[in-house]
Structure formats: C-alpha cells, structure tokens
Amino acid sequence: MEQQQIQEQDTYEVQRLQLEKIDGFNGKVKHGLKVHPDRQNIIYPLGSSVVIENISGNGRPSLLCGHTSKVTCIAISNKNGDFIASGQETYSGFKAIAIVWDYRSQTRLHTLELHKVKVQALVFSPNDLYLATLGGLDDGCIVIWDVQKGKAICGSPAQVESAGDTLCVEFSNVRDDVFVTGGDSTLRVWELDVENRKIRPSEVDMGQIKRKIQCICMDDPYFYCGTATGDILAINMKTKRFQYKAPEKQNFQSGVTALAHLKNSNFLVGTGCGQLFELKFPLPGPNDKKQPKPKEVRSWSDESVKSASGNGITSIALRGAGHQFFVGTENARMYKFGYECSNKSGAPMFDSCELIKSCHSSEVTDVIFPPASSDLIVTCQKEQIRIWAIKNMKELKRHIVPNMTCNAIALACNGQAIVSAWDDGIIRVFGFGGKSGNDIVLRKIISAAHSKGVSAIACTQNSPACGQGQMDFRIISGGGEGQVRIWNFRYDGRNDPSCELEETLKEHKGSVSDIKIKGDDRECVSSSADGTSIIWDLDKKSRSQIVFANTLFKCVCYNKDETQIVTSGSDRKIGYWERYDGSIIRSIEGSMTGSINAMDISPDGQYIVTGGDDKLLKVWSYKEGEVIAVGTGHSGKILRIRICPQQRYICSVGEDGGILLWKFPF
Template sequence: MRKIQVQGAVTSLTCRGHGHQFFVGTNECQIYRINYTAFKEELITTCHNEAVHDIIFPLETSNLFATCSKNDIRVWHTPENRELLRIVIPNVTCHAIEFMRDGRSIISAWNDGKIRAFTPETGRLMYVINHAHSLGVTAIAATSDCKRIISGGGEGQVRVWEIGKKTQKLEEVLKEHVAAVSCIKIKKDDRECVTASLDGTCIIWDIVRFTRKQMILANTLFKCVCYHPEEYQIITSGTDRQIGYWEVFDGSAIREVEGSVSGSINGMDITSDGAYFVTGGDDHLVKLWDYNEGAVTHVGVGHGGHITCLKICPGKKYIVSVSADGAILLWKYPDLH
C-alpha cells in the first residue's frame, strides 16, 4: 500500500485515460493529478475556499494580479490562471490589498487591526503597523509617490501613515465617518482622496491640510467609489442599487441610474480613459456600462455567489471579478469598436 498527503480533506476522485492517472479534489479548493506508476501528486488547480474580498493589479501590467481572503493573499499569473505565490496568516481575514506603485511591496488591511506589508516576489513580511484601527482595517490605499498609506477602519476613522525606509508613522487621524470605511481612492496628484462609508456618506478630503472638502450624503450604505480619470467627477454605489454621479468641486449630484434590479452593488472599476465602467454585486452579474450614456452595454453571467469586487486590467484585456463563494472569474474585455 502507498499513500500520498494532500492539502485538505479529499472530497472527490476521478480516473482518466487508461488507468495511468487519476484526479483528486479537496475541500481546500485544490485539484491534484496523481500518476499511478510514480504515485506522485502534482497540484494542477488552486483557488480560495472562502469569500474573496479584493483584487489588485500592479501598475501597468495585466500579467499578474493579487487577491485576498480569509487566512491568505495570493498572487496569480493571468495568462495561465496559475497561482504564483501564497502568503498565509492563519485565523485572520484580509479585507483589502494594494500594490505599491514602485512594485516593492503589497500592503494589506486585516481584521485584527493590523496593516501588513509583504514583498511581491517572495511574500516575506516587510513590516507590520500594529493597532492601526481598533475595529479592524477595512480599506487601504497608497499614494503614487509611495510615501504615504491611507487606511480606513471598522470604527469609521481614516488614518494617514507616513512610510519611510524603516519607519511607519501616524501622520493624521480624520474622524468624520461613524461606520466602517468601505473604499478609499486617491487623486493622481496625491493631494486629495475620497472615502466611502457604510454610514451613508462619501467624504472628499484634502490630504495636505487634512481637512474635509466635501461630503456626499445618500440613503445607502456606500460600498464603492471611483474617480473619473479626469478627476472632476466621482461615481458611487452601494446597498440602494443606484449608481450616483457627483461633482468633485461642490459634491452636487449630477445623475442617478439604477445599477441592479436586486441586491447591493459591492464593487466597481472604471477604464483608464473613463469611457466605460464595470459593476458587480448581489445579483451575481458583471455589468459593463457606457459612462456618458449611463447604460449597460454587456452583461457577464457566471458567478454562483455575491460578487464582492471587480477590476479592469491595465490595457483593457480582461475584467477580473471575485465572489463570496471563493470564485475568481476572468472575462475577456469586449471589443467595443
């Protein structure tokens, strides 16, 4: 008798070919190919087995992306749908991730109140900011000069961190939100950011003088916010299923379109030219929208769980969407010419 150890409990077995090999599936979402003769396992497919909370592409490359879930962050090779790196932190959940623009680190937001930074090649822990937020870190973003991190917490605070070569210092605490911060986006010039919160407000902050510039109020729990690339407008969405267009200058509403017939909209992303954006949520559908028309041009059907986040890759080759059942779906970006 011979035996092989695989990761997770075995949930399925199937033979293939003329008895030369068989496949094993486990409850950790791993599929192994096992050769009868050598009786050696080969890991051929992996995925998350818990809800996936965030996706991020590095600057100007579509060949890699990272996802985060309970216990781990994973880096994937897009063309081959292959897992390149797994960073495991047991018994804690990663809510949000960001690649620093210089490519030297992945920063991450965790429910134990810590911000952790890792090297993207090896997954080595670079630094930890302890007690970053009292009710867990729920959102994170980094400035383009890689000198500051903006984090949001479950208690509603927005914190600005100064990142040096060997130091991480709290620069400012912005206390206006009264519920969890769900999304943070920073303007290209690093002088302004917008934060969305489950308290029904989106706040535009001056992150040089650390003052509030505008507050947007709606009868919803805001889940996502995006700057239009020209940065004179933002779009928002959340539990009221409406997509709101707003002026950055004075926070006034421009228009509102119905984003979904049923369920919350949990994620959105906009193309680099601002012509189109994507949304996804509890209706399990990926929708591509014409920004100016406010109309759906394409719908992607495939998710079996609530969509939690989606991203358009740099260069508009793919759309990647993730869901609460642990799935990662890669969509071909439609030819719109």
C-alpha cells in the same frame, strides 16, 4: 431569486461578456470532482454553478447555471456521459432541487424537486435508465427517477428510525435495479421493482460491527465501504454479508473519505488527513481458512501543505482505465496523477503528480492588478494573500496569517510593496525577498491601526524613491469605527521600515467601505456605511467636500479626468457627483435586486463595470449611463472588480471563492 435574475438579464438586449478563465473549486463537496467519459473534460462545483473545463487547458470553460444555492453533489451518466446531474442545498423549510443537464448542449433537461433542504448525494444507474437521489438530514429519503422522462418512479425512507443519517448511495456497476446506501450505523442493499413502483431494502448483516459509512465503491460481486473510523469494509453483494475489513491493525488516519477501483483490481484510498494510498485487496479463496491481508502498494501526501487541517481528500476521479486520475481536496486543491506499470518490476507506481488548481477555499475579499501590468493579480481571502499569473491562472506565491481575515489590499511603489488591511485592526506591509528573492516577506506590522478592524486601504504611488530598493509612500486606511487615517511609510532597504501616523480624520460615523486616491496623490475619496462619501485634502489633512445619500455606500471611484466621483451601494443606484461642490449630476438604477458592492472605471474613462448581490457583471457606457454588456458566471455575491491597466481583461471575485477573468468587450 433565479427567476429575478433571468428577468433582469432579459431586460438588457446587450452583448454577453466572454468568460476567458476560471479559478475556483468547491473541494468541500464530497465526490464533487468528475472526469467525463470522453476523457477531455473535468467537471466540478463552484458555488451554485457546475464548471466544465478542458483537462489540457485548451478552450474556454463553461458554466451550468440554474441552482439557487450551493451545489452539494454531482454525478455523470455512465455510458457516454450524455447527462450530468447536480443537487443543491437550500434554506430550512424549502425544497432542494436536483437538475439533470444535457452535456452536449449544456442545457437543463429536468428539474427534480422532492427533497427538503438538501440533496445529499445522487448517482446514475449503469445504463443511465435511472437516477437515485438521496435527501439530507431534514429529508432522509431515497428517490428513484426516470432519466428520460424526468419523473419520480418511487421513493422510501433511506434508513430505519433507530439508525443514523444516510450519507451515500451507489448503483451496482452491472444492474440497473440494484443499489446500495450507507451512513451512520446503516448499510442497505436495495432492489428496484419498476412495474410495481417499489424499492425494497435488505439490511446488510454486519454482525457486531457498527460503522459510519462515508463512501462506497462497487466491484461486483463485492462492494467496499470507507468508514469514518479509517477502515474499509468488504461486503458480499449476493449474500449481503460482511466479508472482511482492511487494514486489520492500524486504521487510516482521519477516516476513509474517497475510494476508487483501478483496472488492475487495486484500490485508491483517500483519507481525511490528505493522504492517498494504493491498496491491493486479495479476495479469499474457497479453501482459505484466513483472510488474505491487503497489501499497501504506494502512498502519497502533499508535503507542501504544512497543516493536515482542512486538507482531506474528498474526490478521486479516474480518467479512463486509471492511467491518469485526479484528486480533489477539502481546501480546494486539485491534483493530476500519472499512473503506469514499470516494465522492470511489474510494480505499479505513480509516474507523476501535478498540482493543477490551487483555488480559494472561502470568499475572495479583494483583487488588484499591479500598476501598468496585466500579467499578474493579487487576491486575498480569509488569512491568505496570493499572487497569480493571468496566462494560466497559476498561483505563484502566497502568505498566510493564521486565524485572521484580510479585508483589502493595495500595491505601492510599482508593486514592490503589498499593503493589507486585516480584521484584527492591524495593517501589514509585505515586500519581496527571502531565499528566492521573490518570496512574500513581512516588512512592517502597524498594530492597533483601527479599533474595529481595518476595512479599507489605499496607497500613494508617485514617490521618487520607489524603484531604487527604497520605499516612501503614504498609506490611507479606513476602519470599522469610521476613522480615516494617514500613515507615512519609509524603508531605505537596509534598516527596519518606519511608519508614522500623520493624521486621524474623524467624520464618518460608520465603517469605511472604500478608499480611492487621486492621480496626483494629494487627494483621496472615502465611502462609508453611514451614507456619506468624503473627499479629503491630503496636504491640508482635512475635508474638502462631502456628499450625502440615503444608502450604505459600498464603493467609490474617480472618473478619468478626476472631476467627478462615482458611488454606489445598498440603494442599487449609481451616482455621479461633482467633485468641486458635491452636487449630484446623475443617478442611475444599477440593479433590480440587491446592492452594488463593486465598481471600477476603465483606463480610457469610457466605461464603468459594476457587480453586486445579483451576481451579474455589467459594463456601462460612462456618458450615456446604459448597460452595454452583461456577464453571467458568479454563483455568489460579487465583492470586487478590477479592470487591467491595458484594458484587456476584467477580473471579478466574490463569495463563491472563484476568480473569473472576462475579456474586455470593447
């Protein structure tokens, strides 16, 4: 697939779209958030790409694209950060690759291909001589690579047959020939013999203790293991024996998922329930008969996150000596902490905590700009609707409907109302109010709007009541059963809103994929998976024209003067159709691989922007039907594209959960 994408890109000798901003972070990747040794950039995974972004927000983000599936692990070389390594997962029976990148030139140096299905973890040796890669469940092997040559030195099964899966690997922080692996009932210290191309394991003497090791932190001559049961094990590296565990009584809730060693010898501990602790671990003295108890210095949790489910801390990344550090969570939130010592008491404290990213944690199903504004966007994903500020890509507001999926959104009355389509067959209409006056407030629930879920939505705009604290507009909805329905929504600002069904249009035989309304609000066009696109007269409430094609239509648009409609879908073709008689004007090959899922036409009518399964964003000239710009950045299928009203930006969203903002090239 990757080669196909490269060949397709090379086919077009065209301008490259400039990526302005990215909002996206796969927080489910364990230890996936990293701070580069130059202290200027953070590095993290997004789908099958690796993002390099300036900490201060200056400059444009960069993407390392080369993986064919989701990135599962990331490592940065220790000395100068000259190398970045990333591993991926793939399908059963196939090889999963790891890639070594040159940080300065942001190019691929080596492709390492020995593991099956998944690369579970990887880590550089302290002097960047070697890279250790750990295979996943279907592989179970540890391999040592020469970083400069990109060649495998040796490998071995990571655990004995009677043990569980190995989950993590960590090099000694002073020796290039010693590393540790841990997992389910397995903990080993390995020594590398480069001359004989061997790695030799020694089992750690744990006595009667059995644990599932989830993370390892080095502090020679000890190393510390976070466990799924919520305690931390201290192991003597020289004797390879269990030393002590902490805490002694009440374990950390939901297990220890991340560990980091601070300059003052304290530890940061992240847990599966989203709590962060700072612990002081005193080492036993030679004359101590009892183990000194660890002391909790400080704890933190995000009080704004009501549910701990899916909020586990997966990454702790130190910036320099630890005066600043970053925390990544499973639900794609990223925090920046300030850390200093108080001059009065000498007690360490968190000076500040800032939420710097609050990304979508699953695929983004729709995005839309408000009318006549390029400063905000509204997006939706599973159970969430969010409003974002374009300037800094900060989330402003969100609304959650638990256990449901929002398929599409539309704005009415100059952005006063958000109309949303949900997979439970309900249309939910939101307005703004609450204590702040700007909170997203549920105004109306239209139950049983469609029997197989609401799959598409659009709203009329030209009501004279809009802008006076009142709402009066039509909602056009499409369902999974193929019906198109017209609703009349009214709200006077005082009483409860009303919504009446005006008409049900039953001509599509498959799920309705997209709906667009003509500028005068008297006509709309719908596309469907049954291979038809129908133009509807909203006054007469009947079909005025229909077009047929041997495809599953995914998207449809009016051109600028609304004399034509443009369609695309699973046949990878962009079709121009005459609105008056439904005749085909032109058919263009829009993609070499995969369907086209998203389309928008620029406000000036000169350009079409498309995206789909090939992960490429393409800008076409409307008249010539030729590609004139291509954007590469998405690591999953592109699902929706919007051009802002001022034609400054293109916003695209997709399966990877990312929101990518591109500079409009013309």
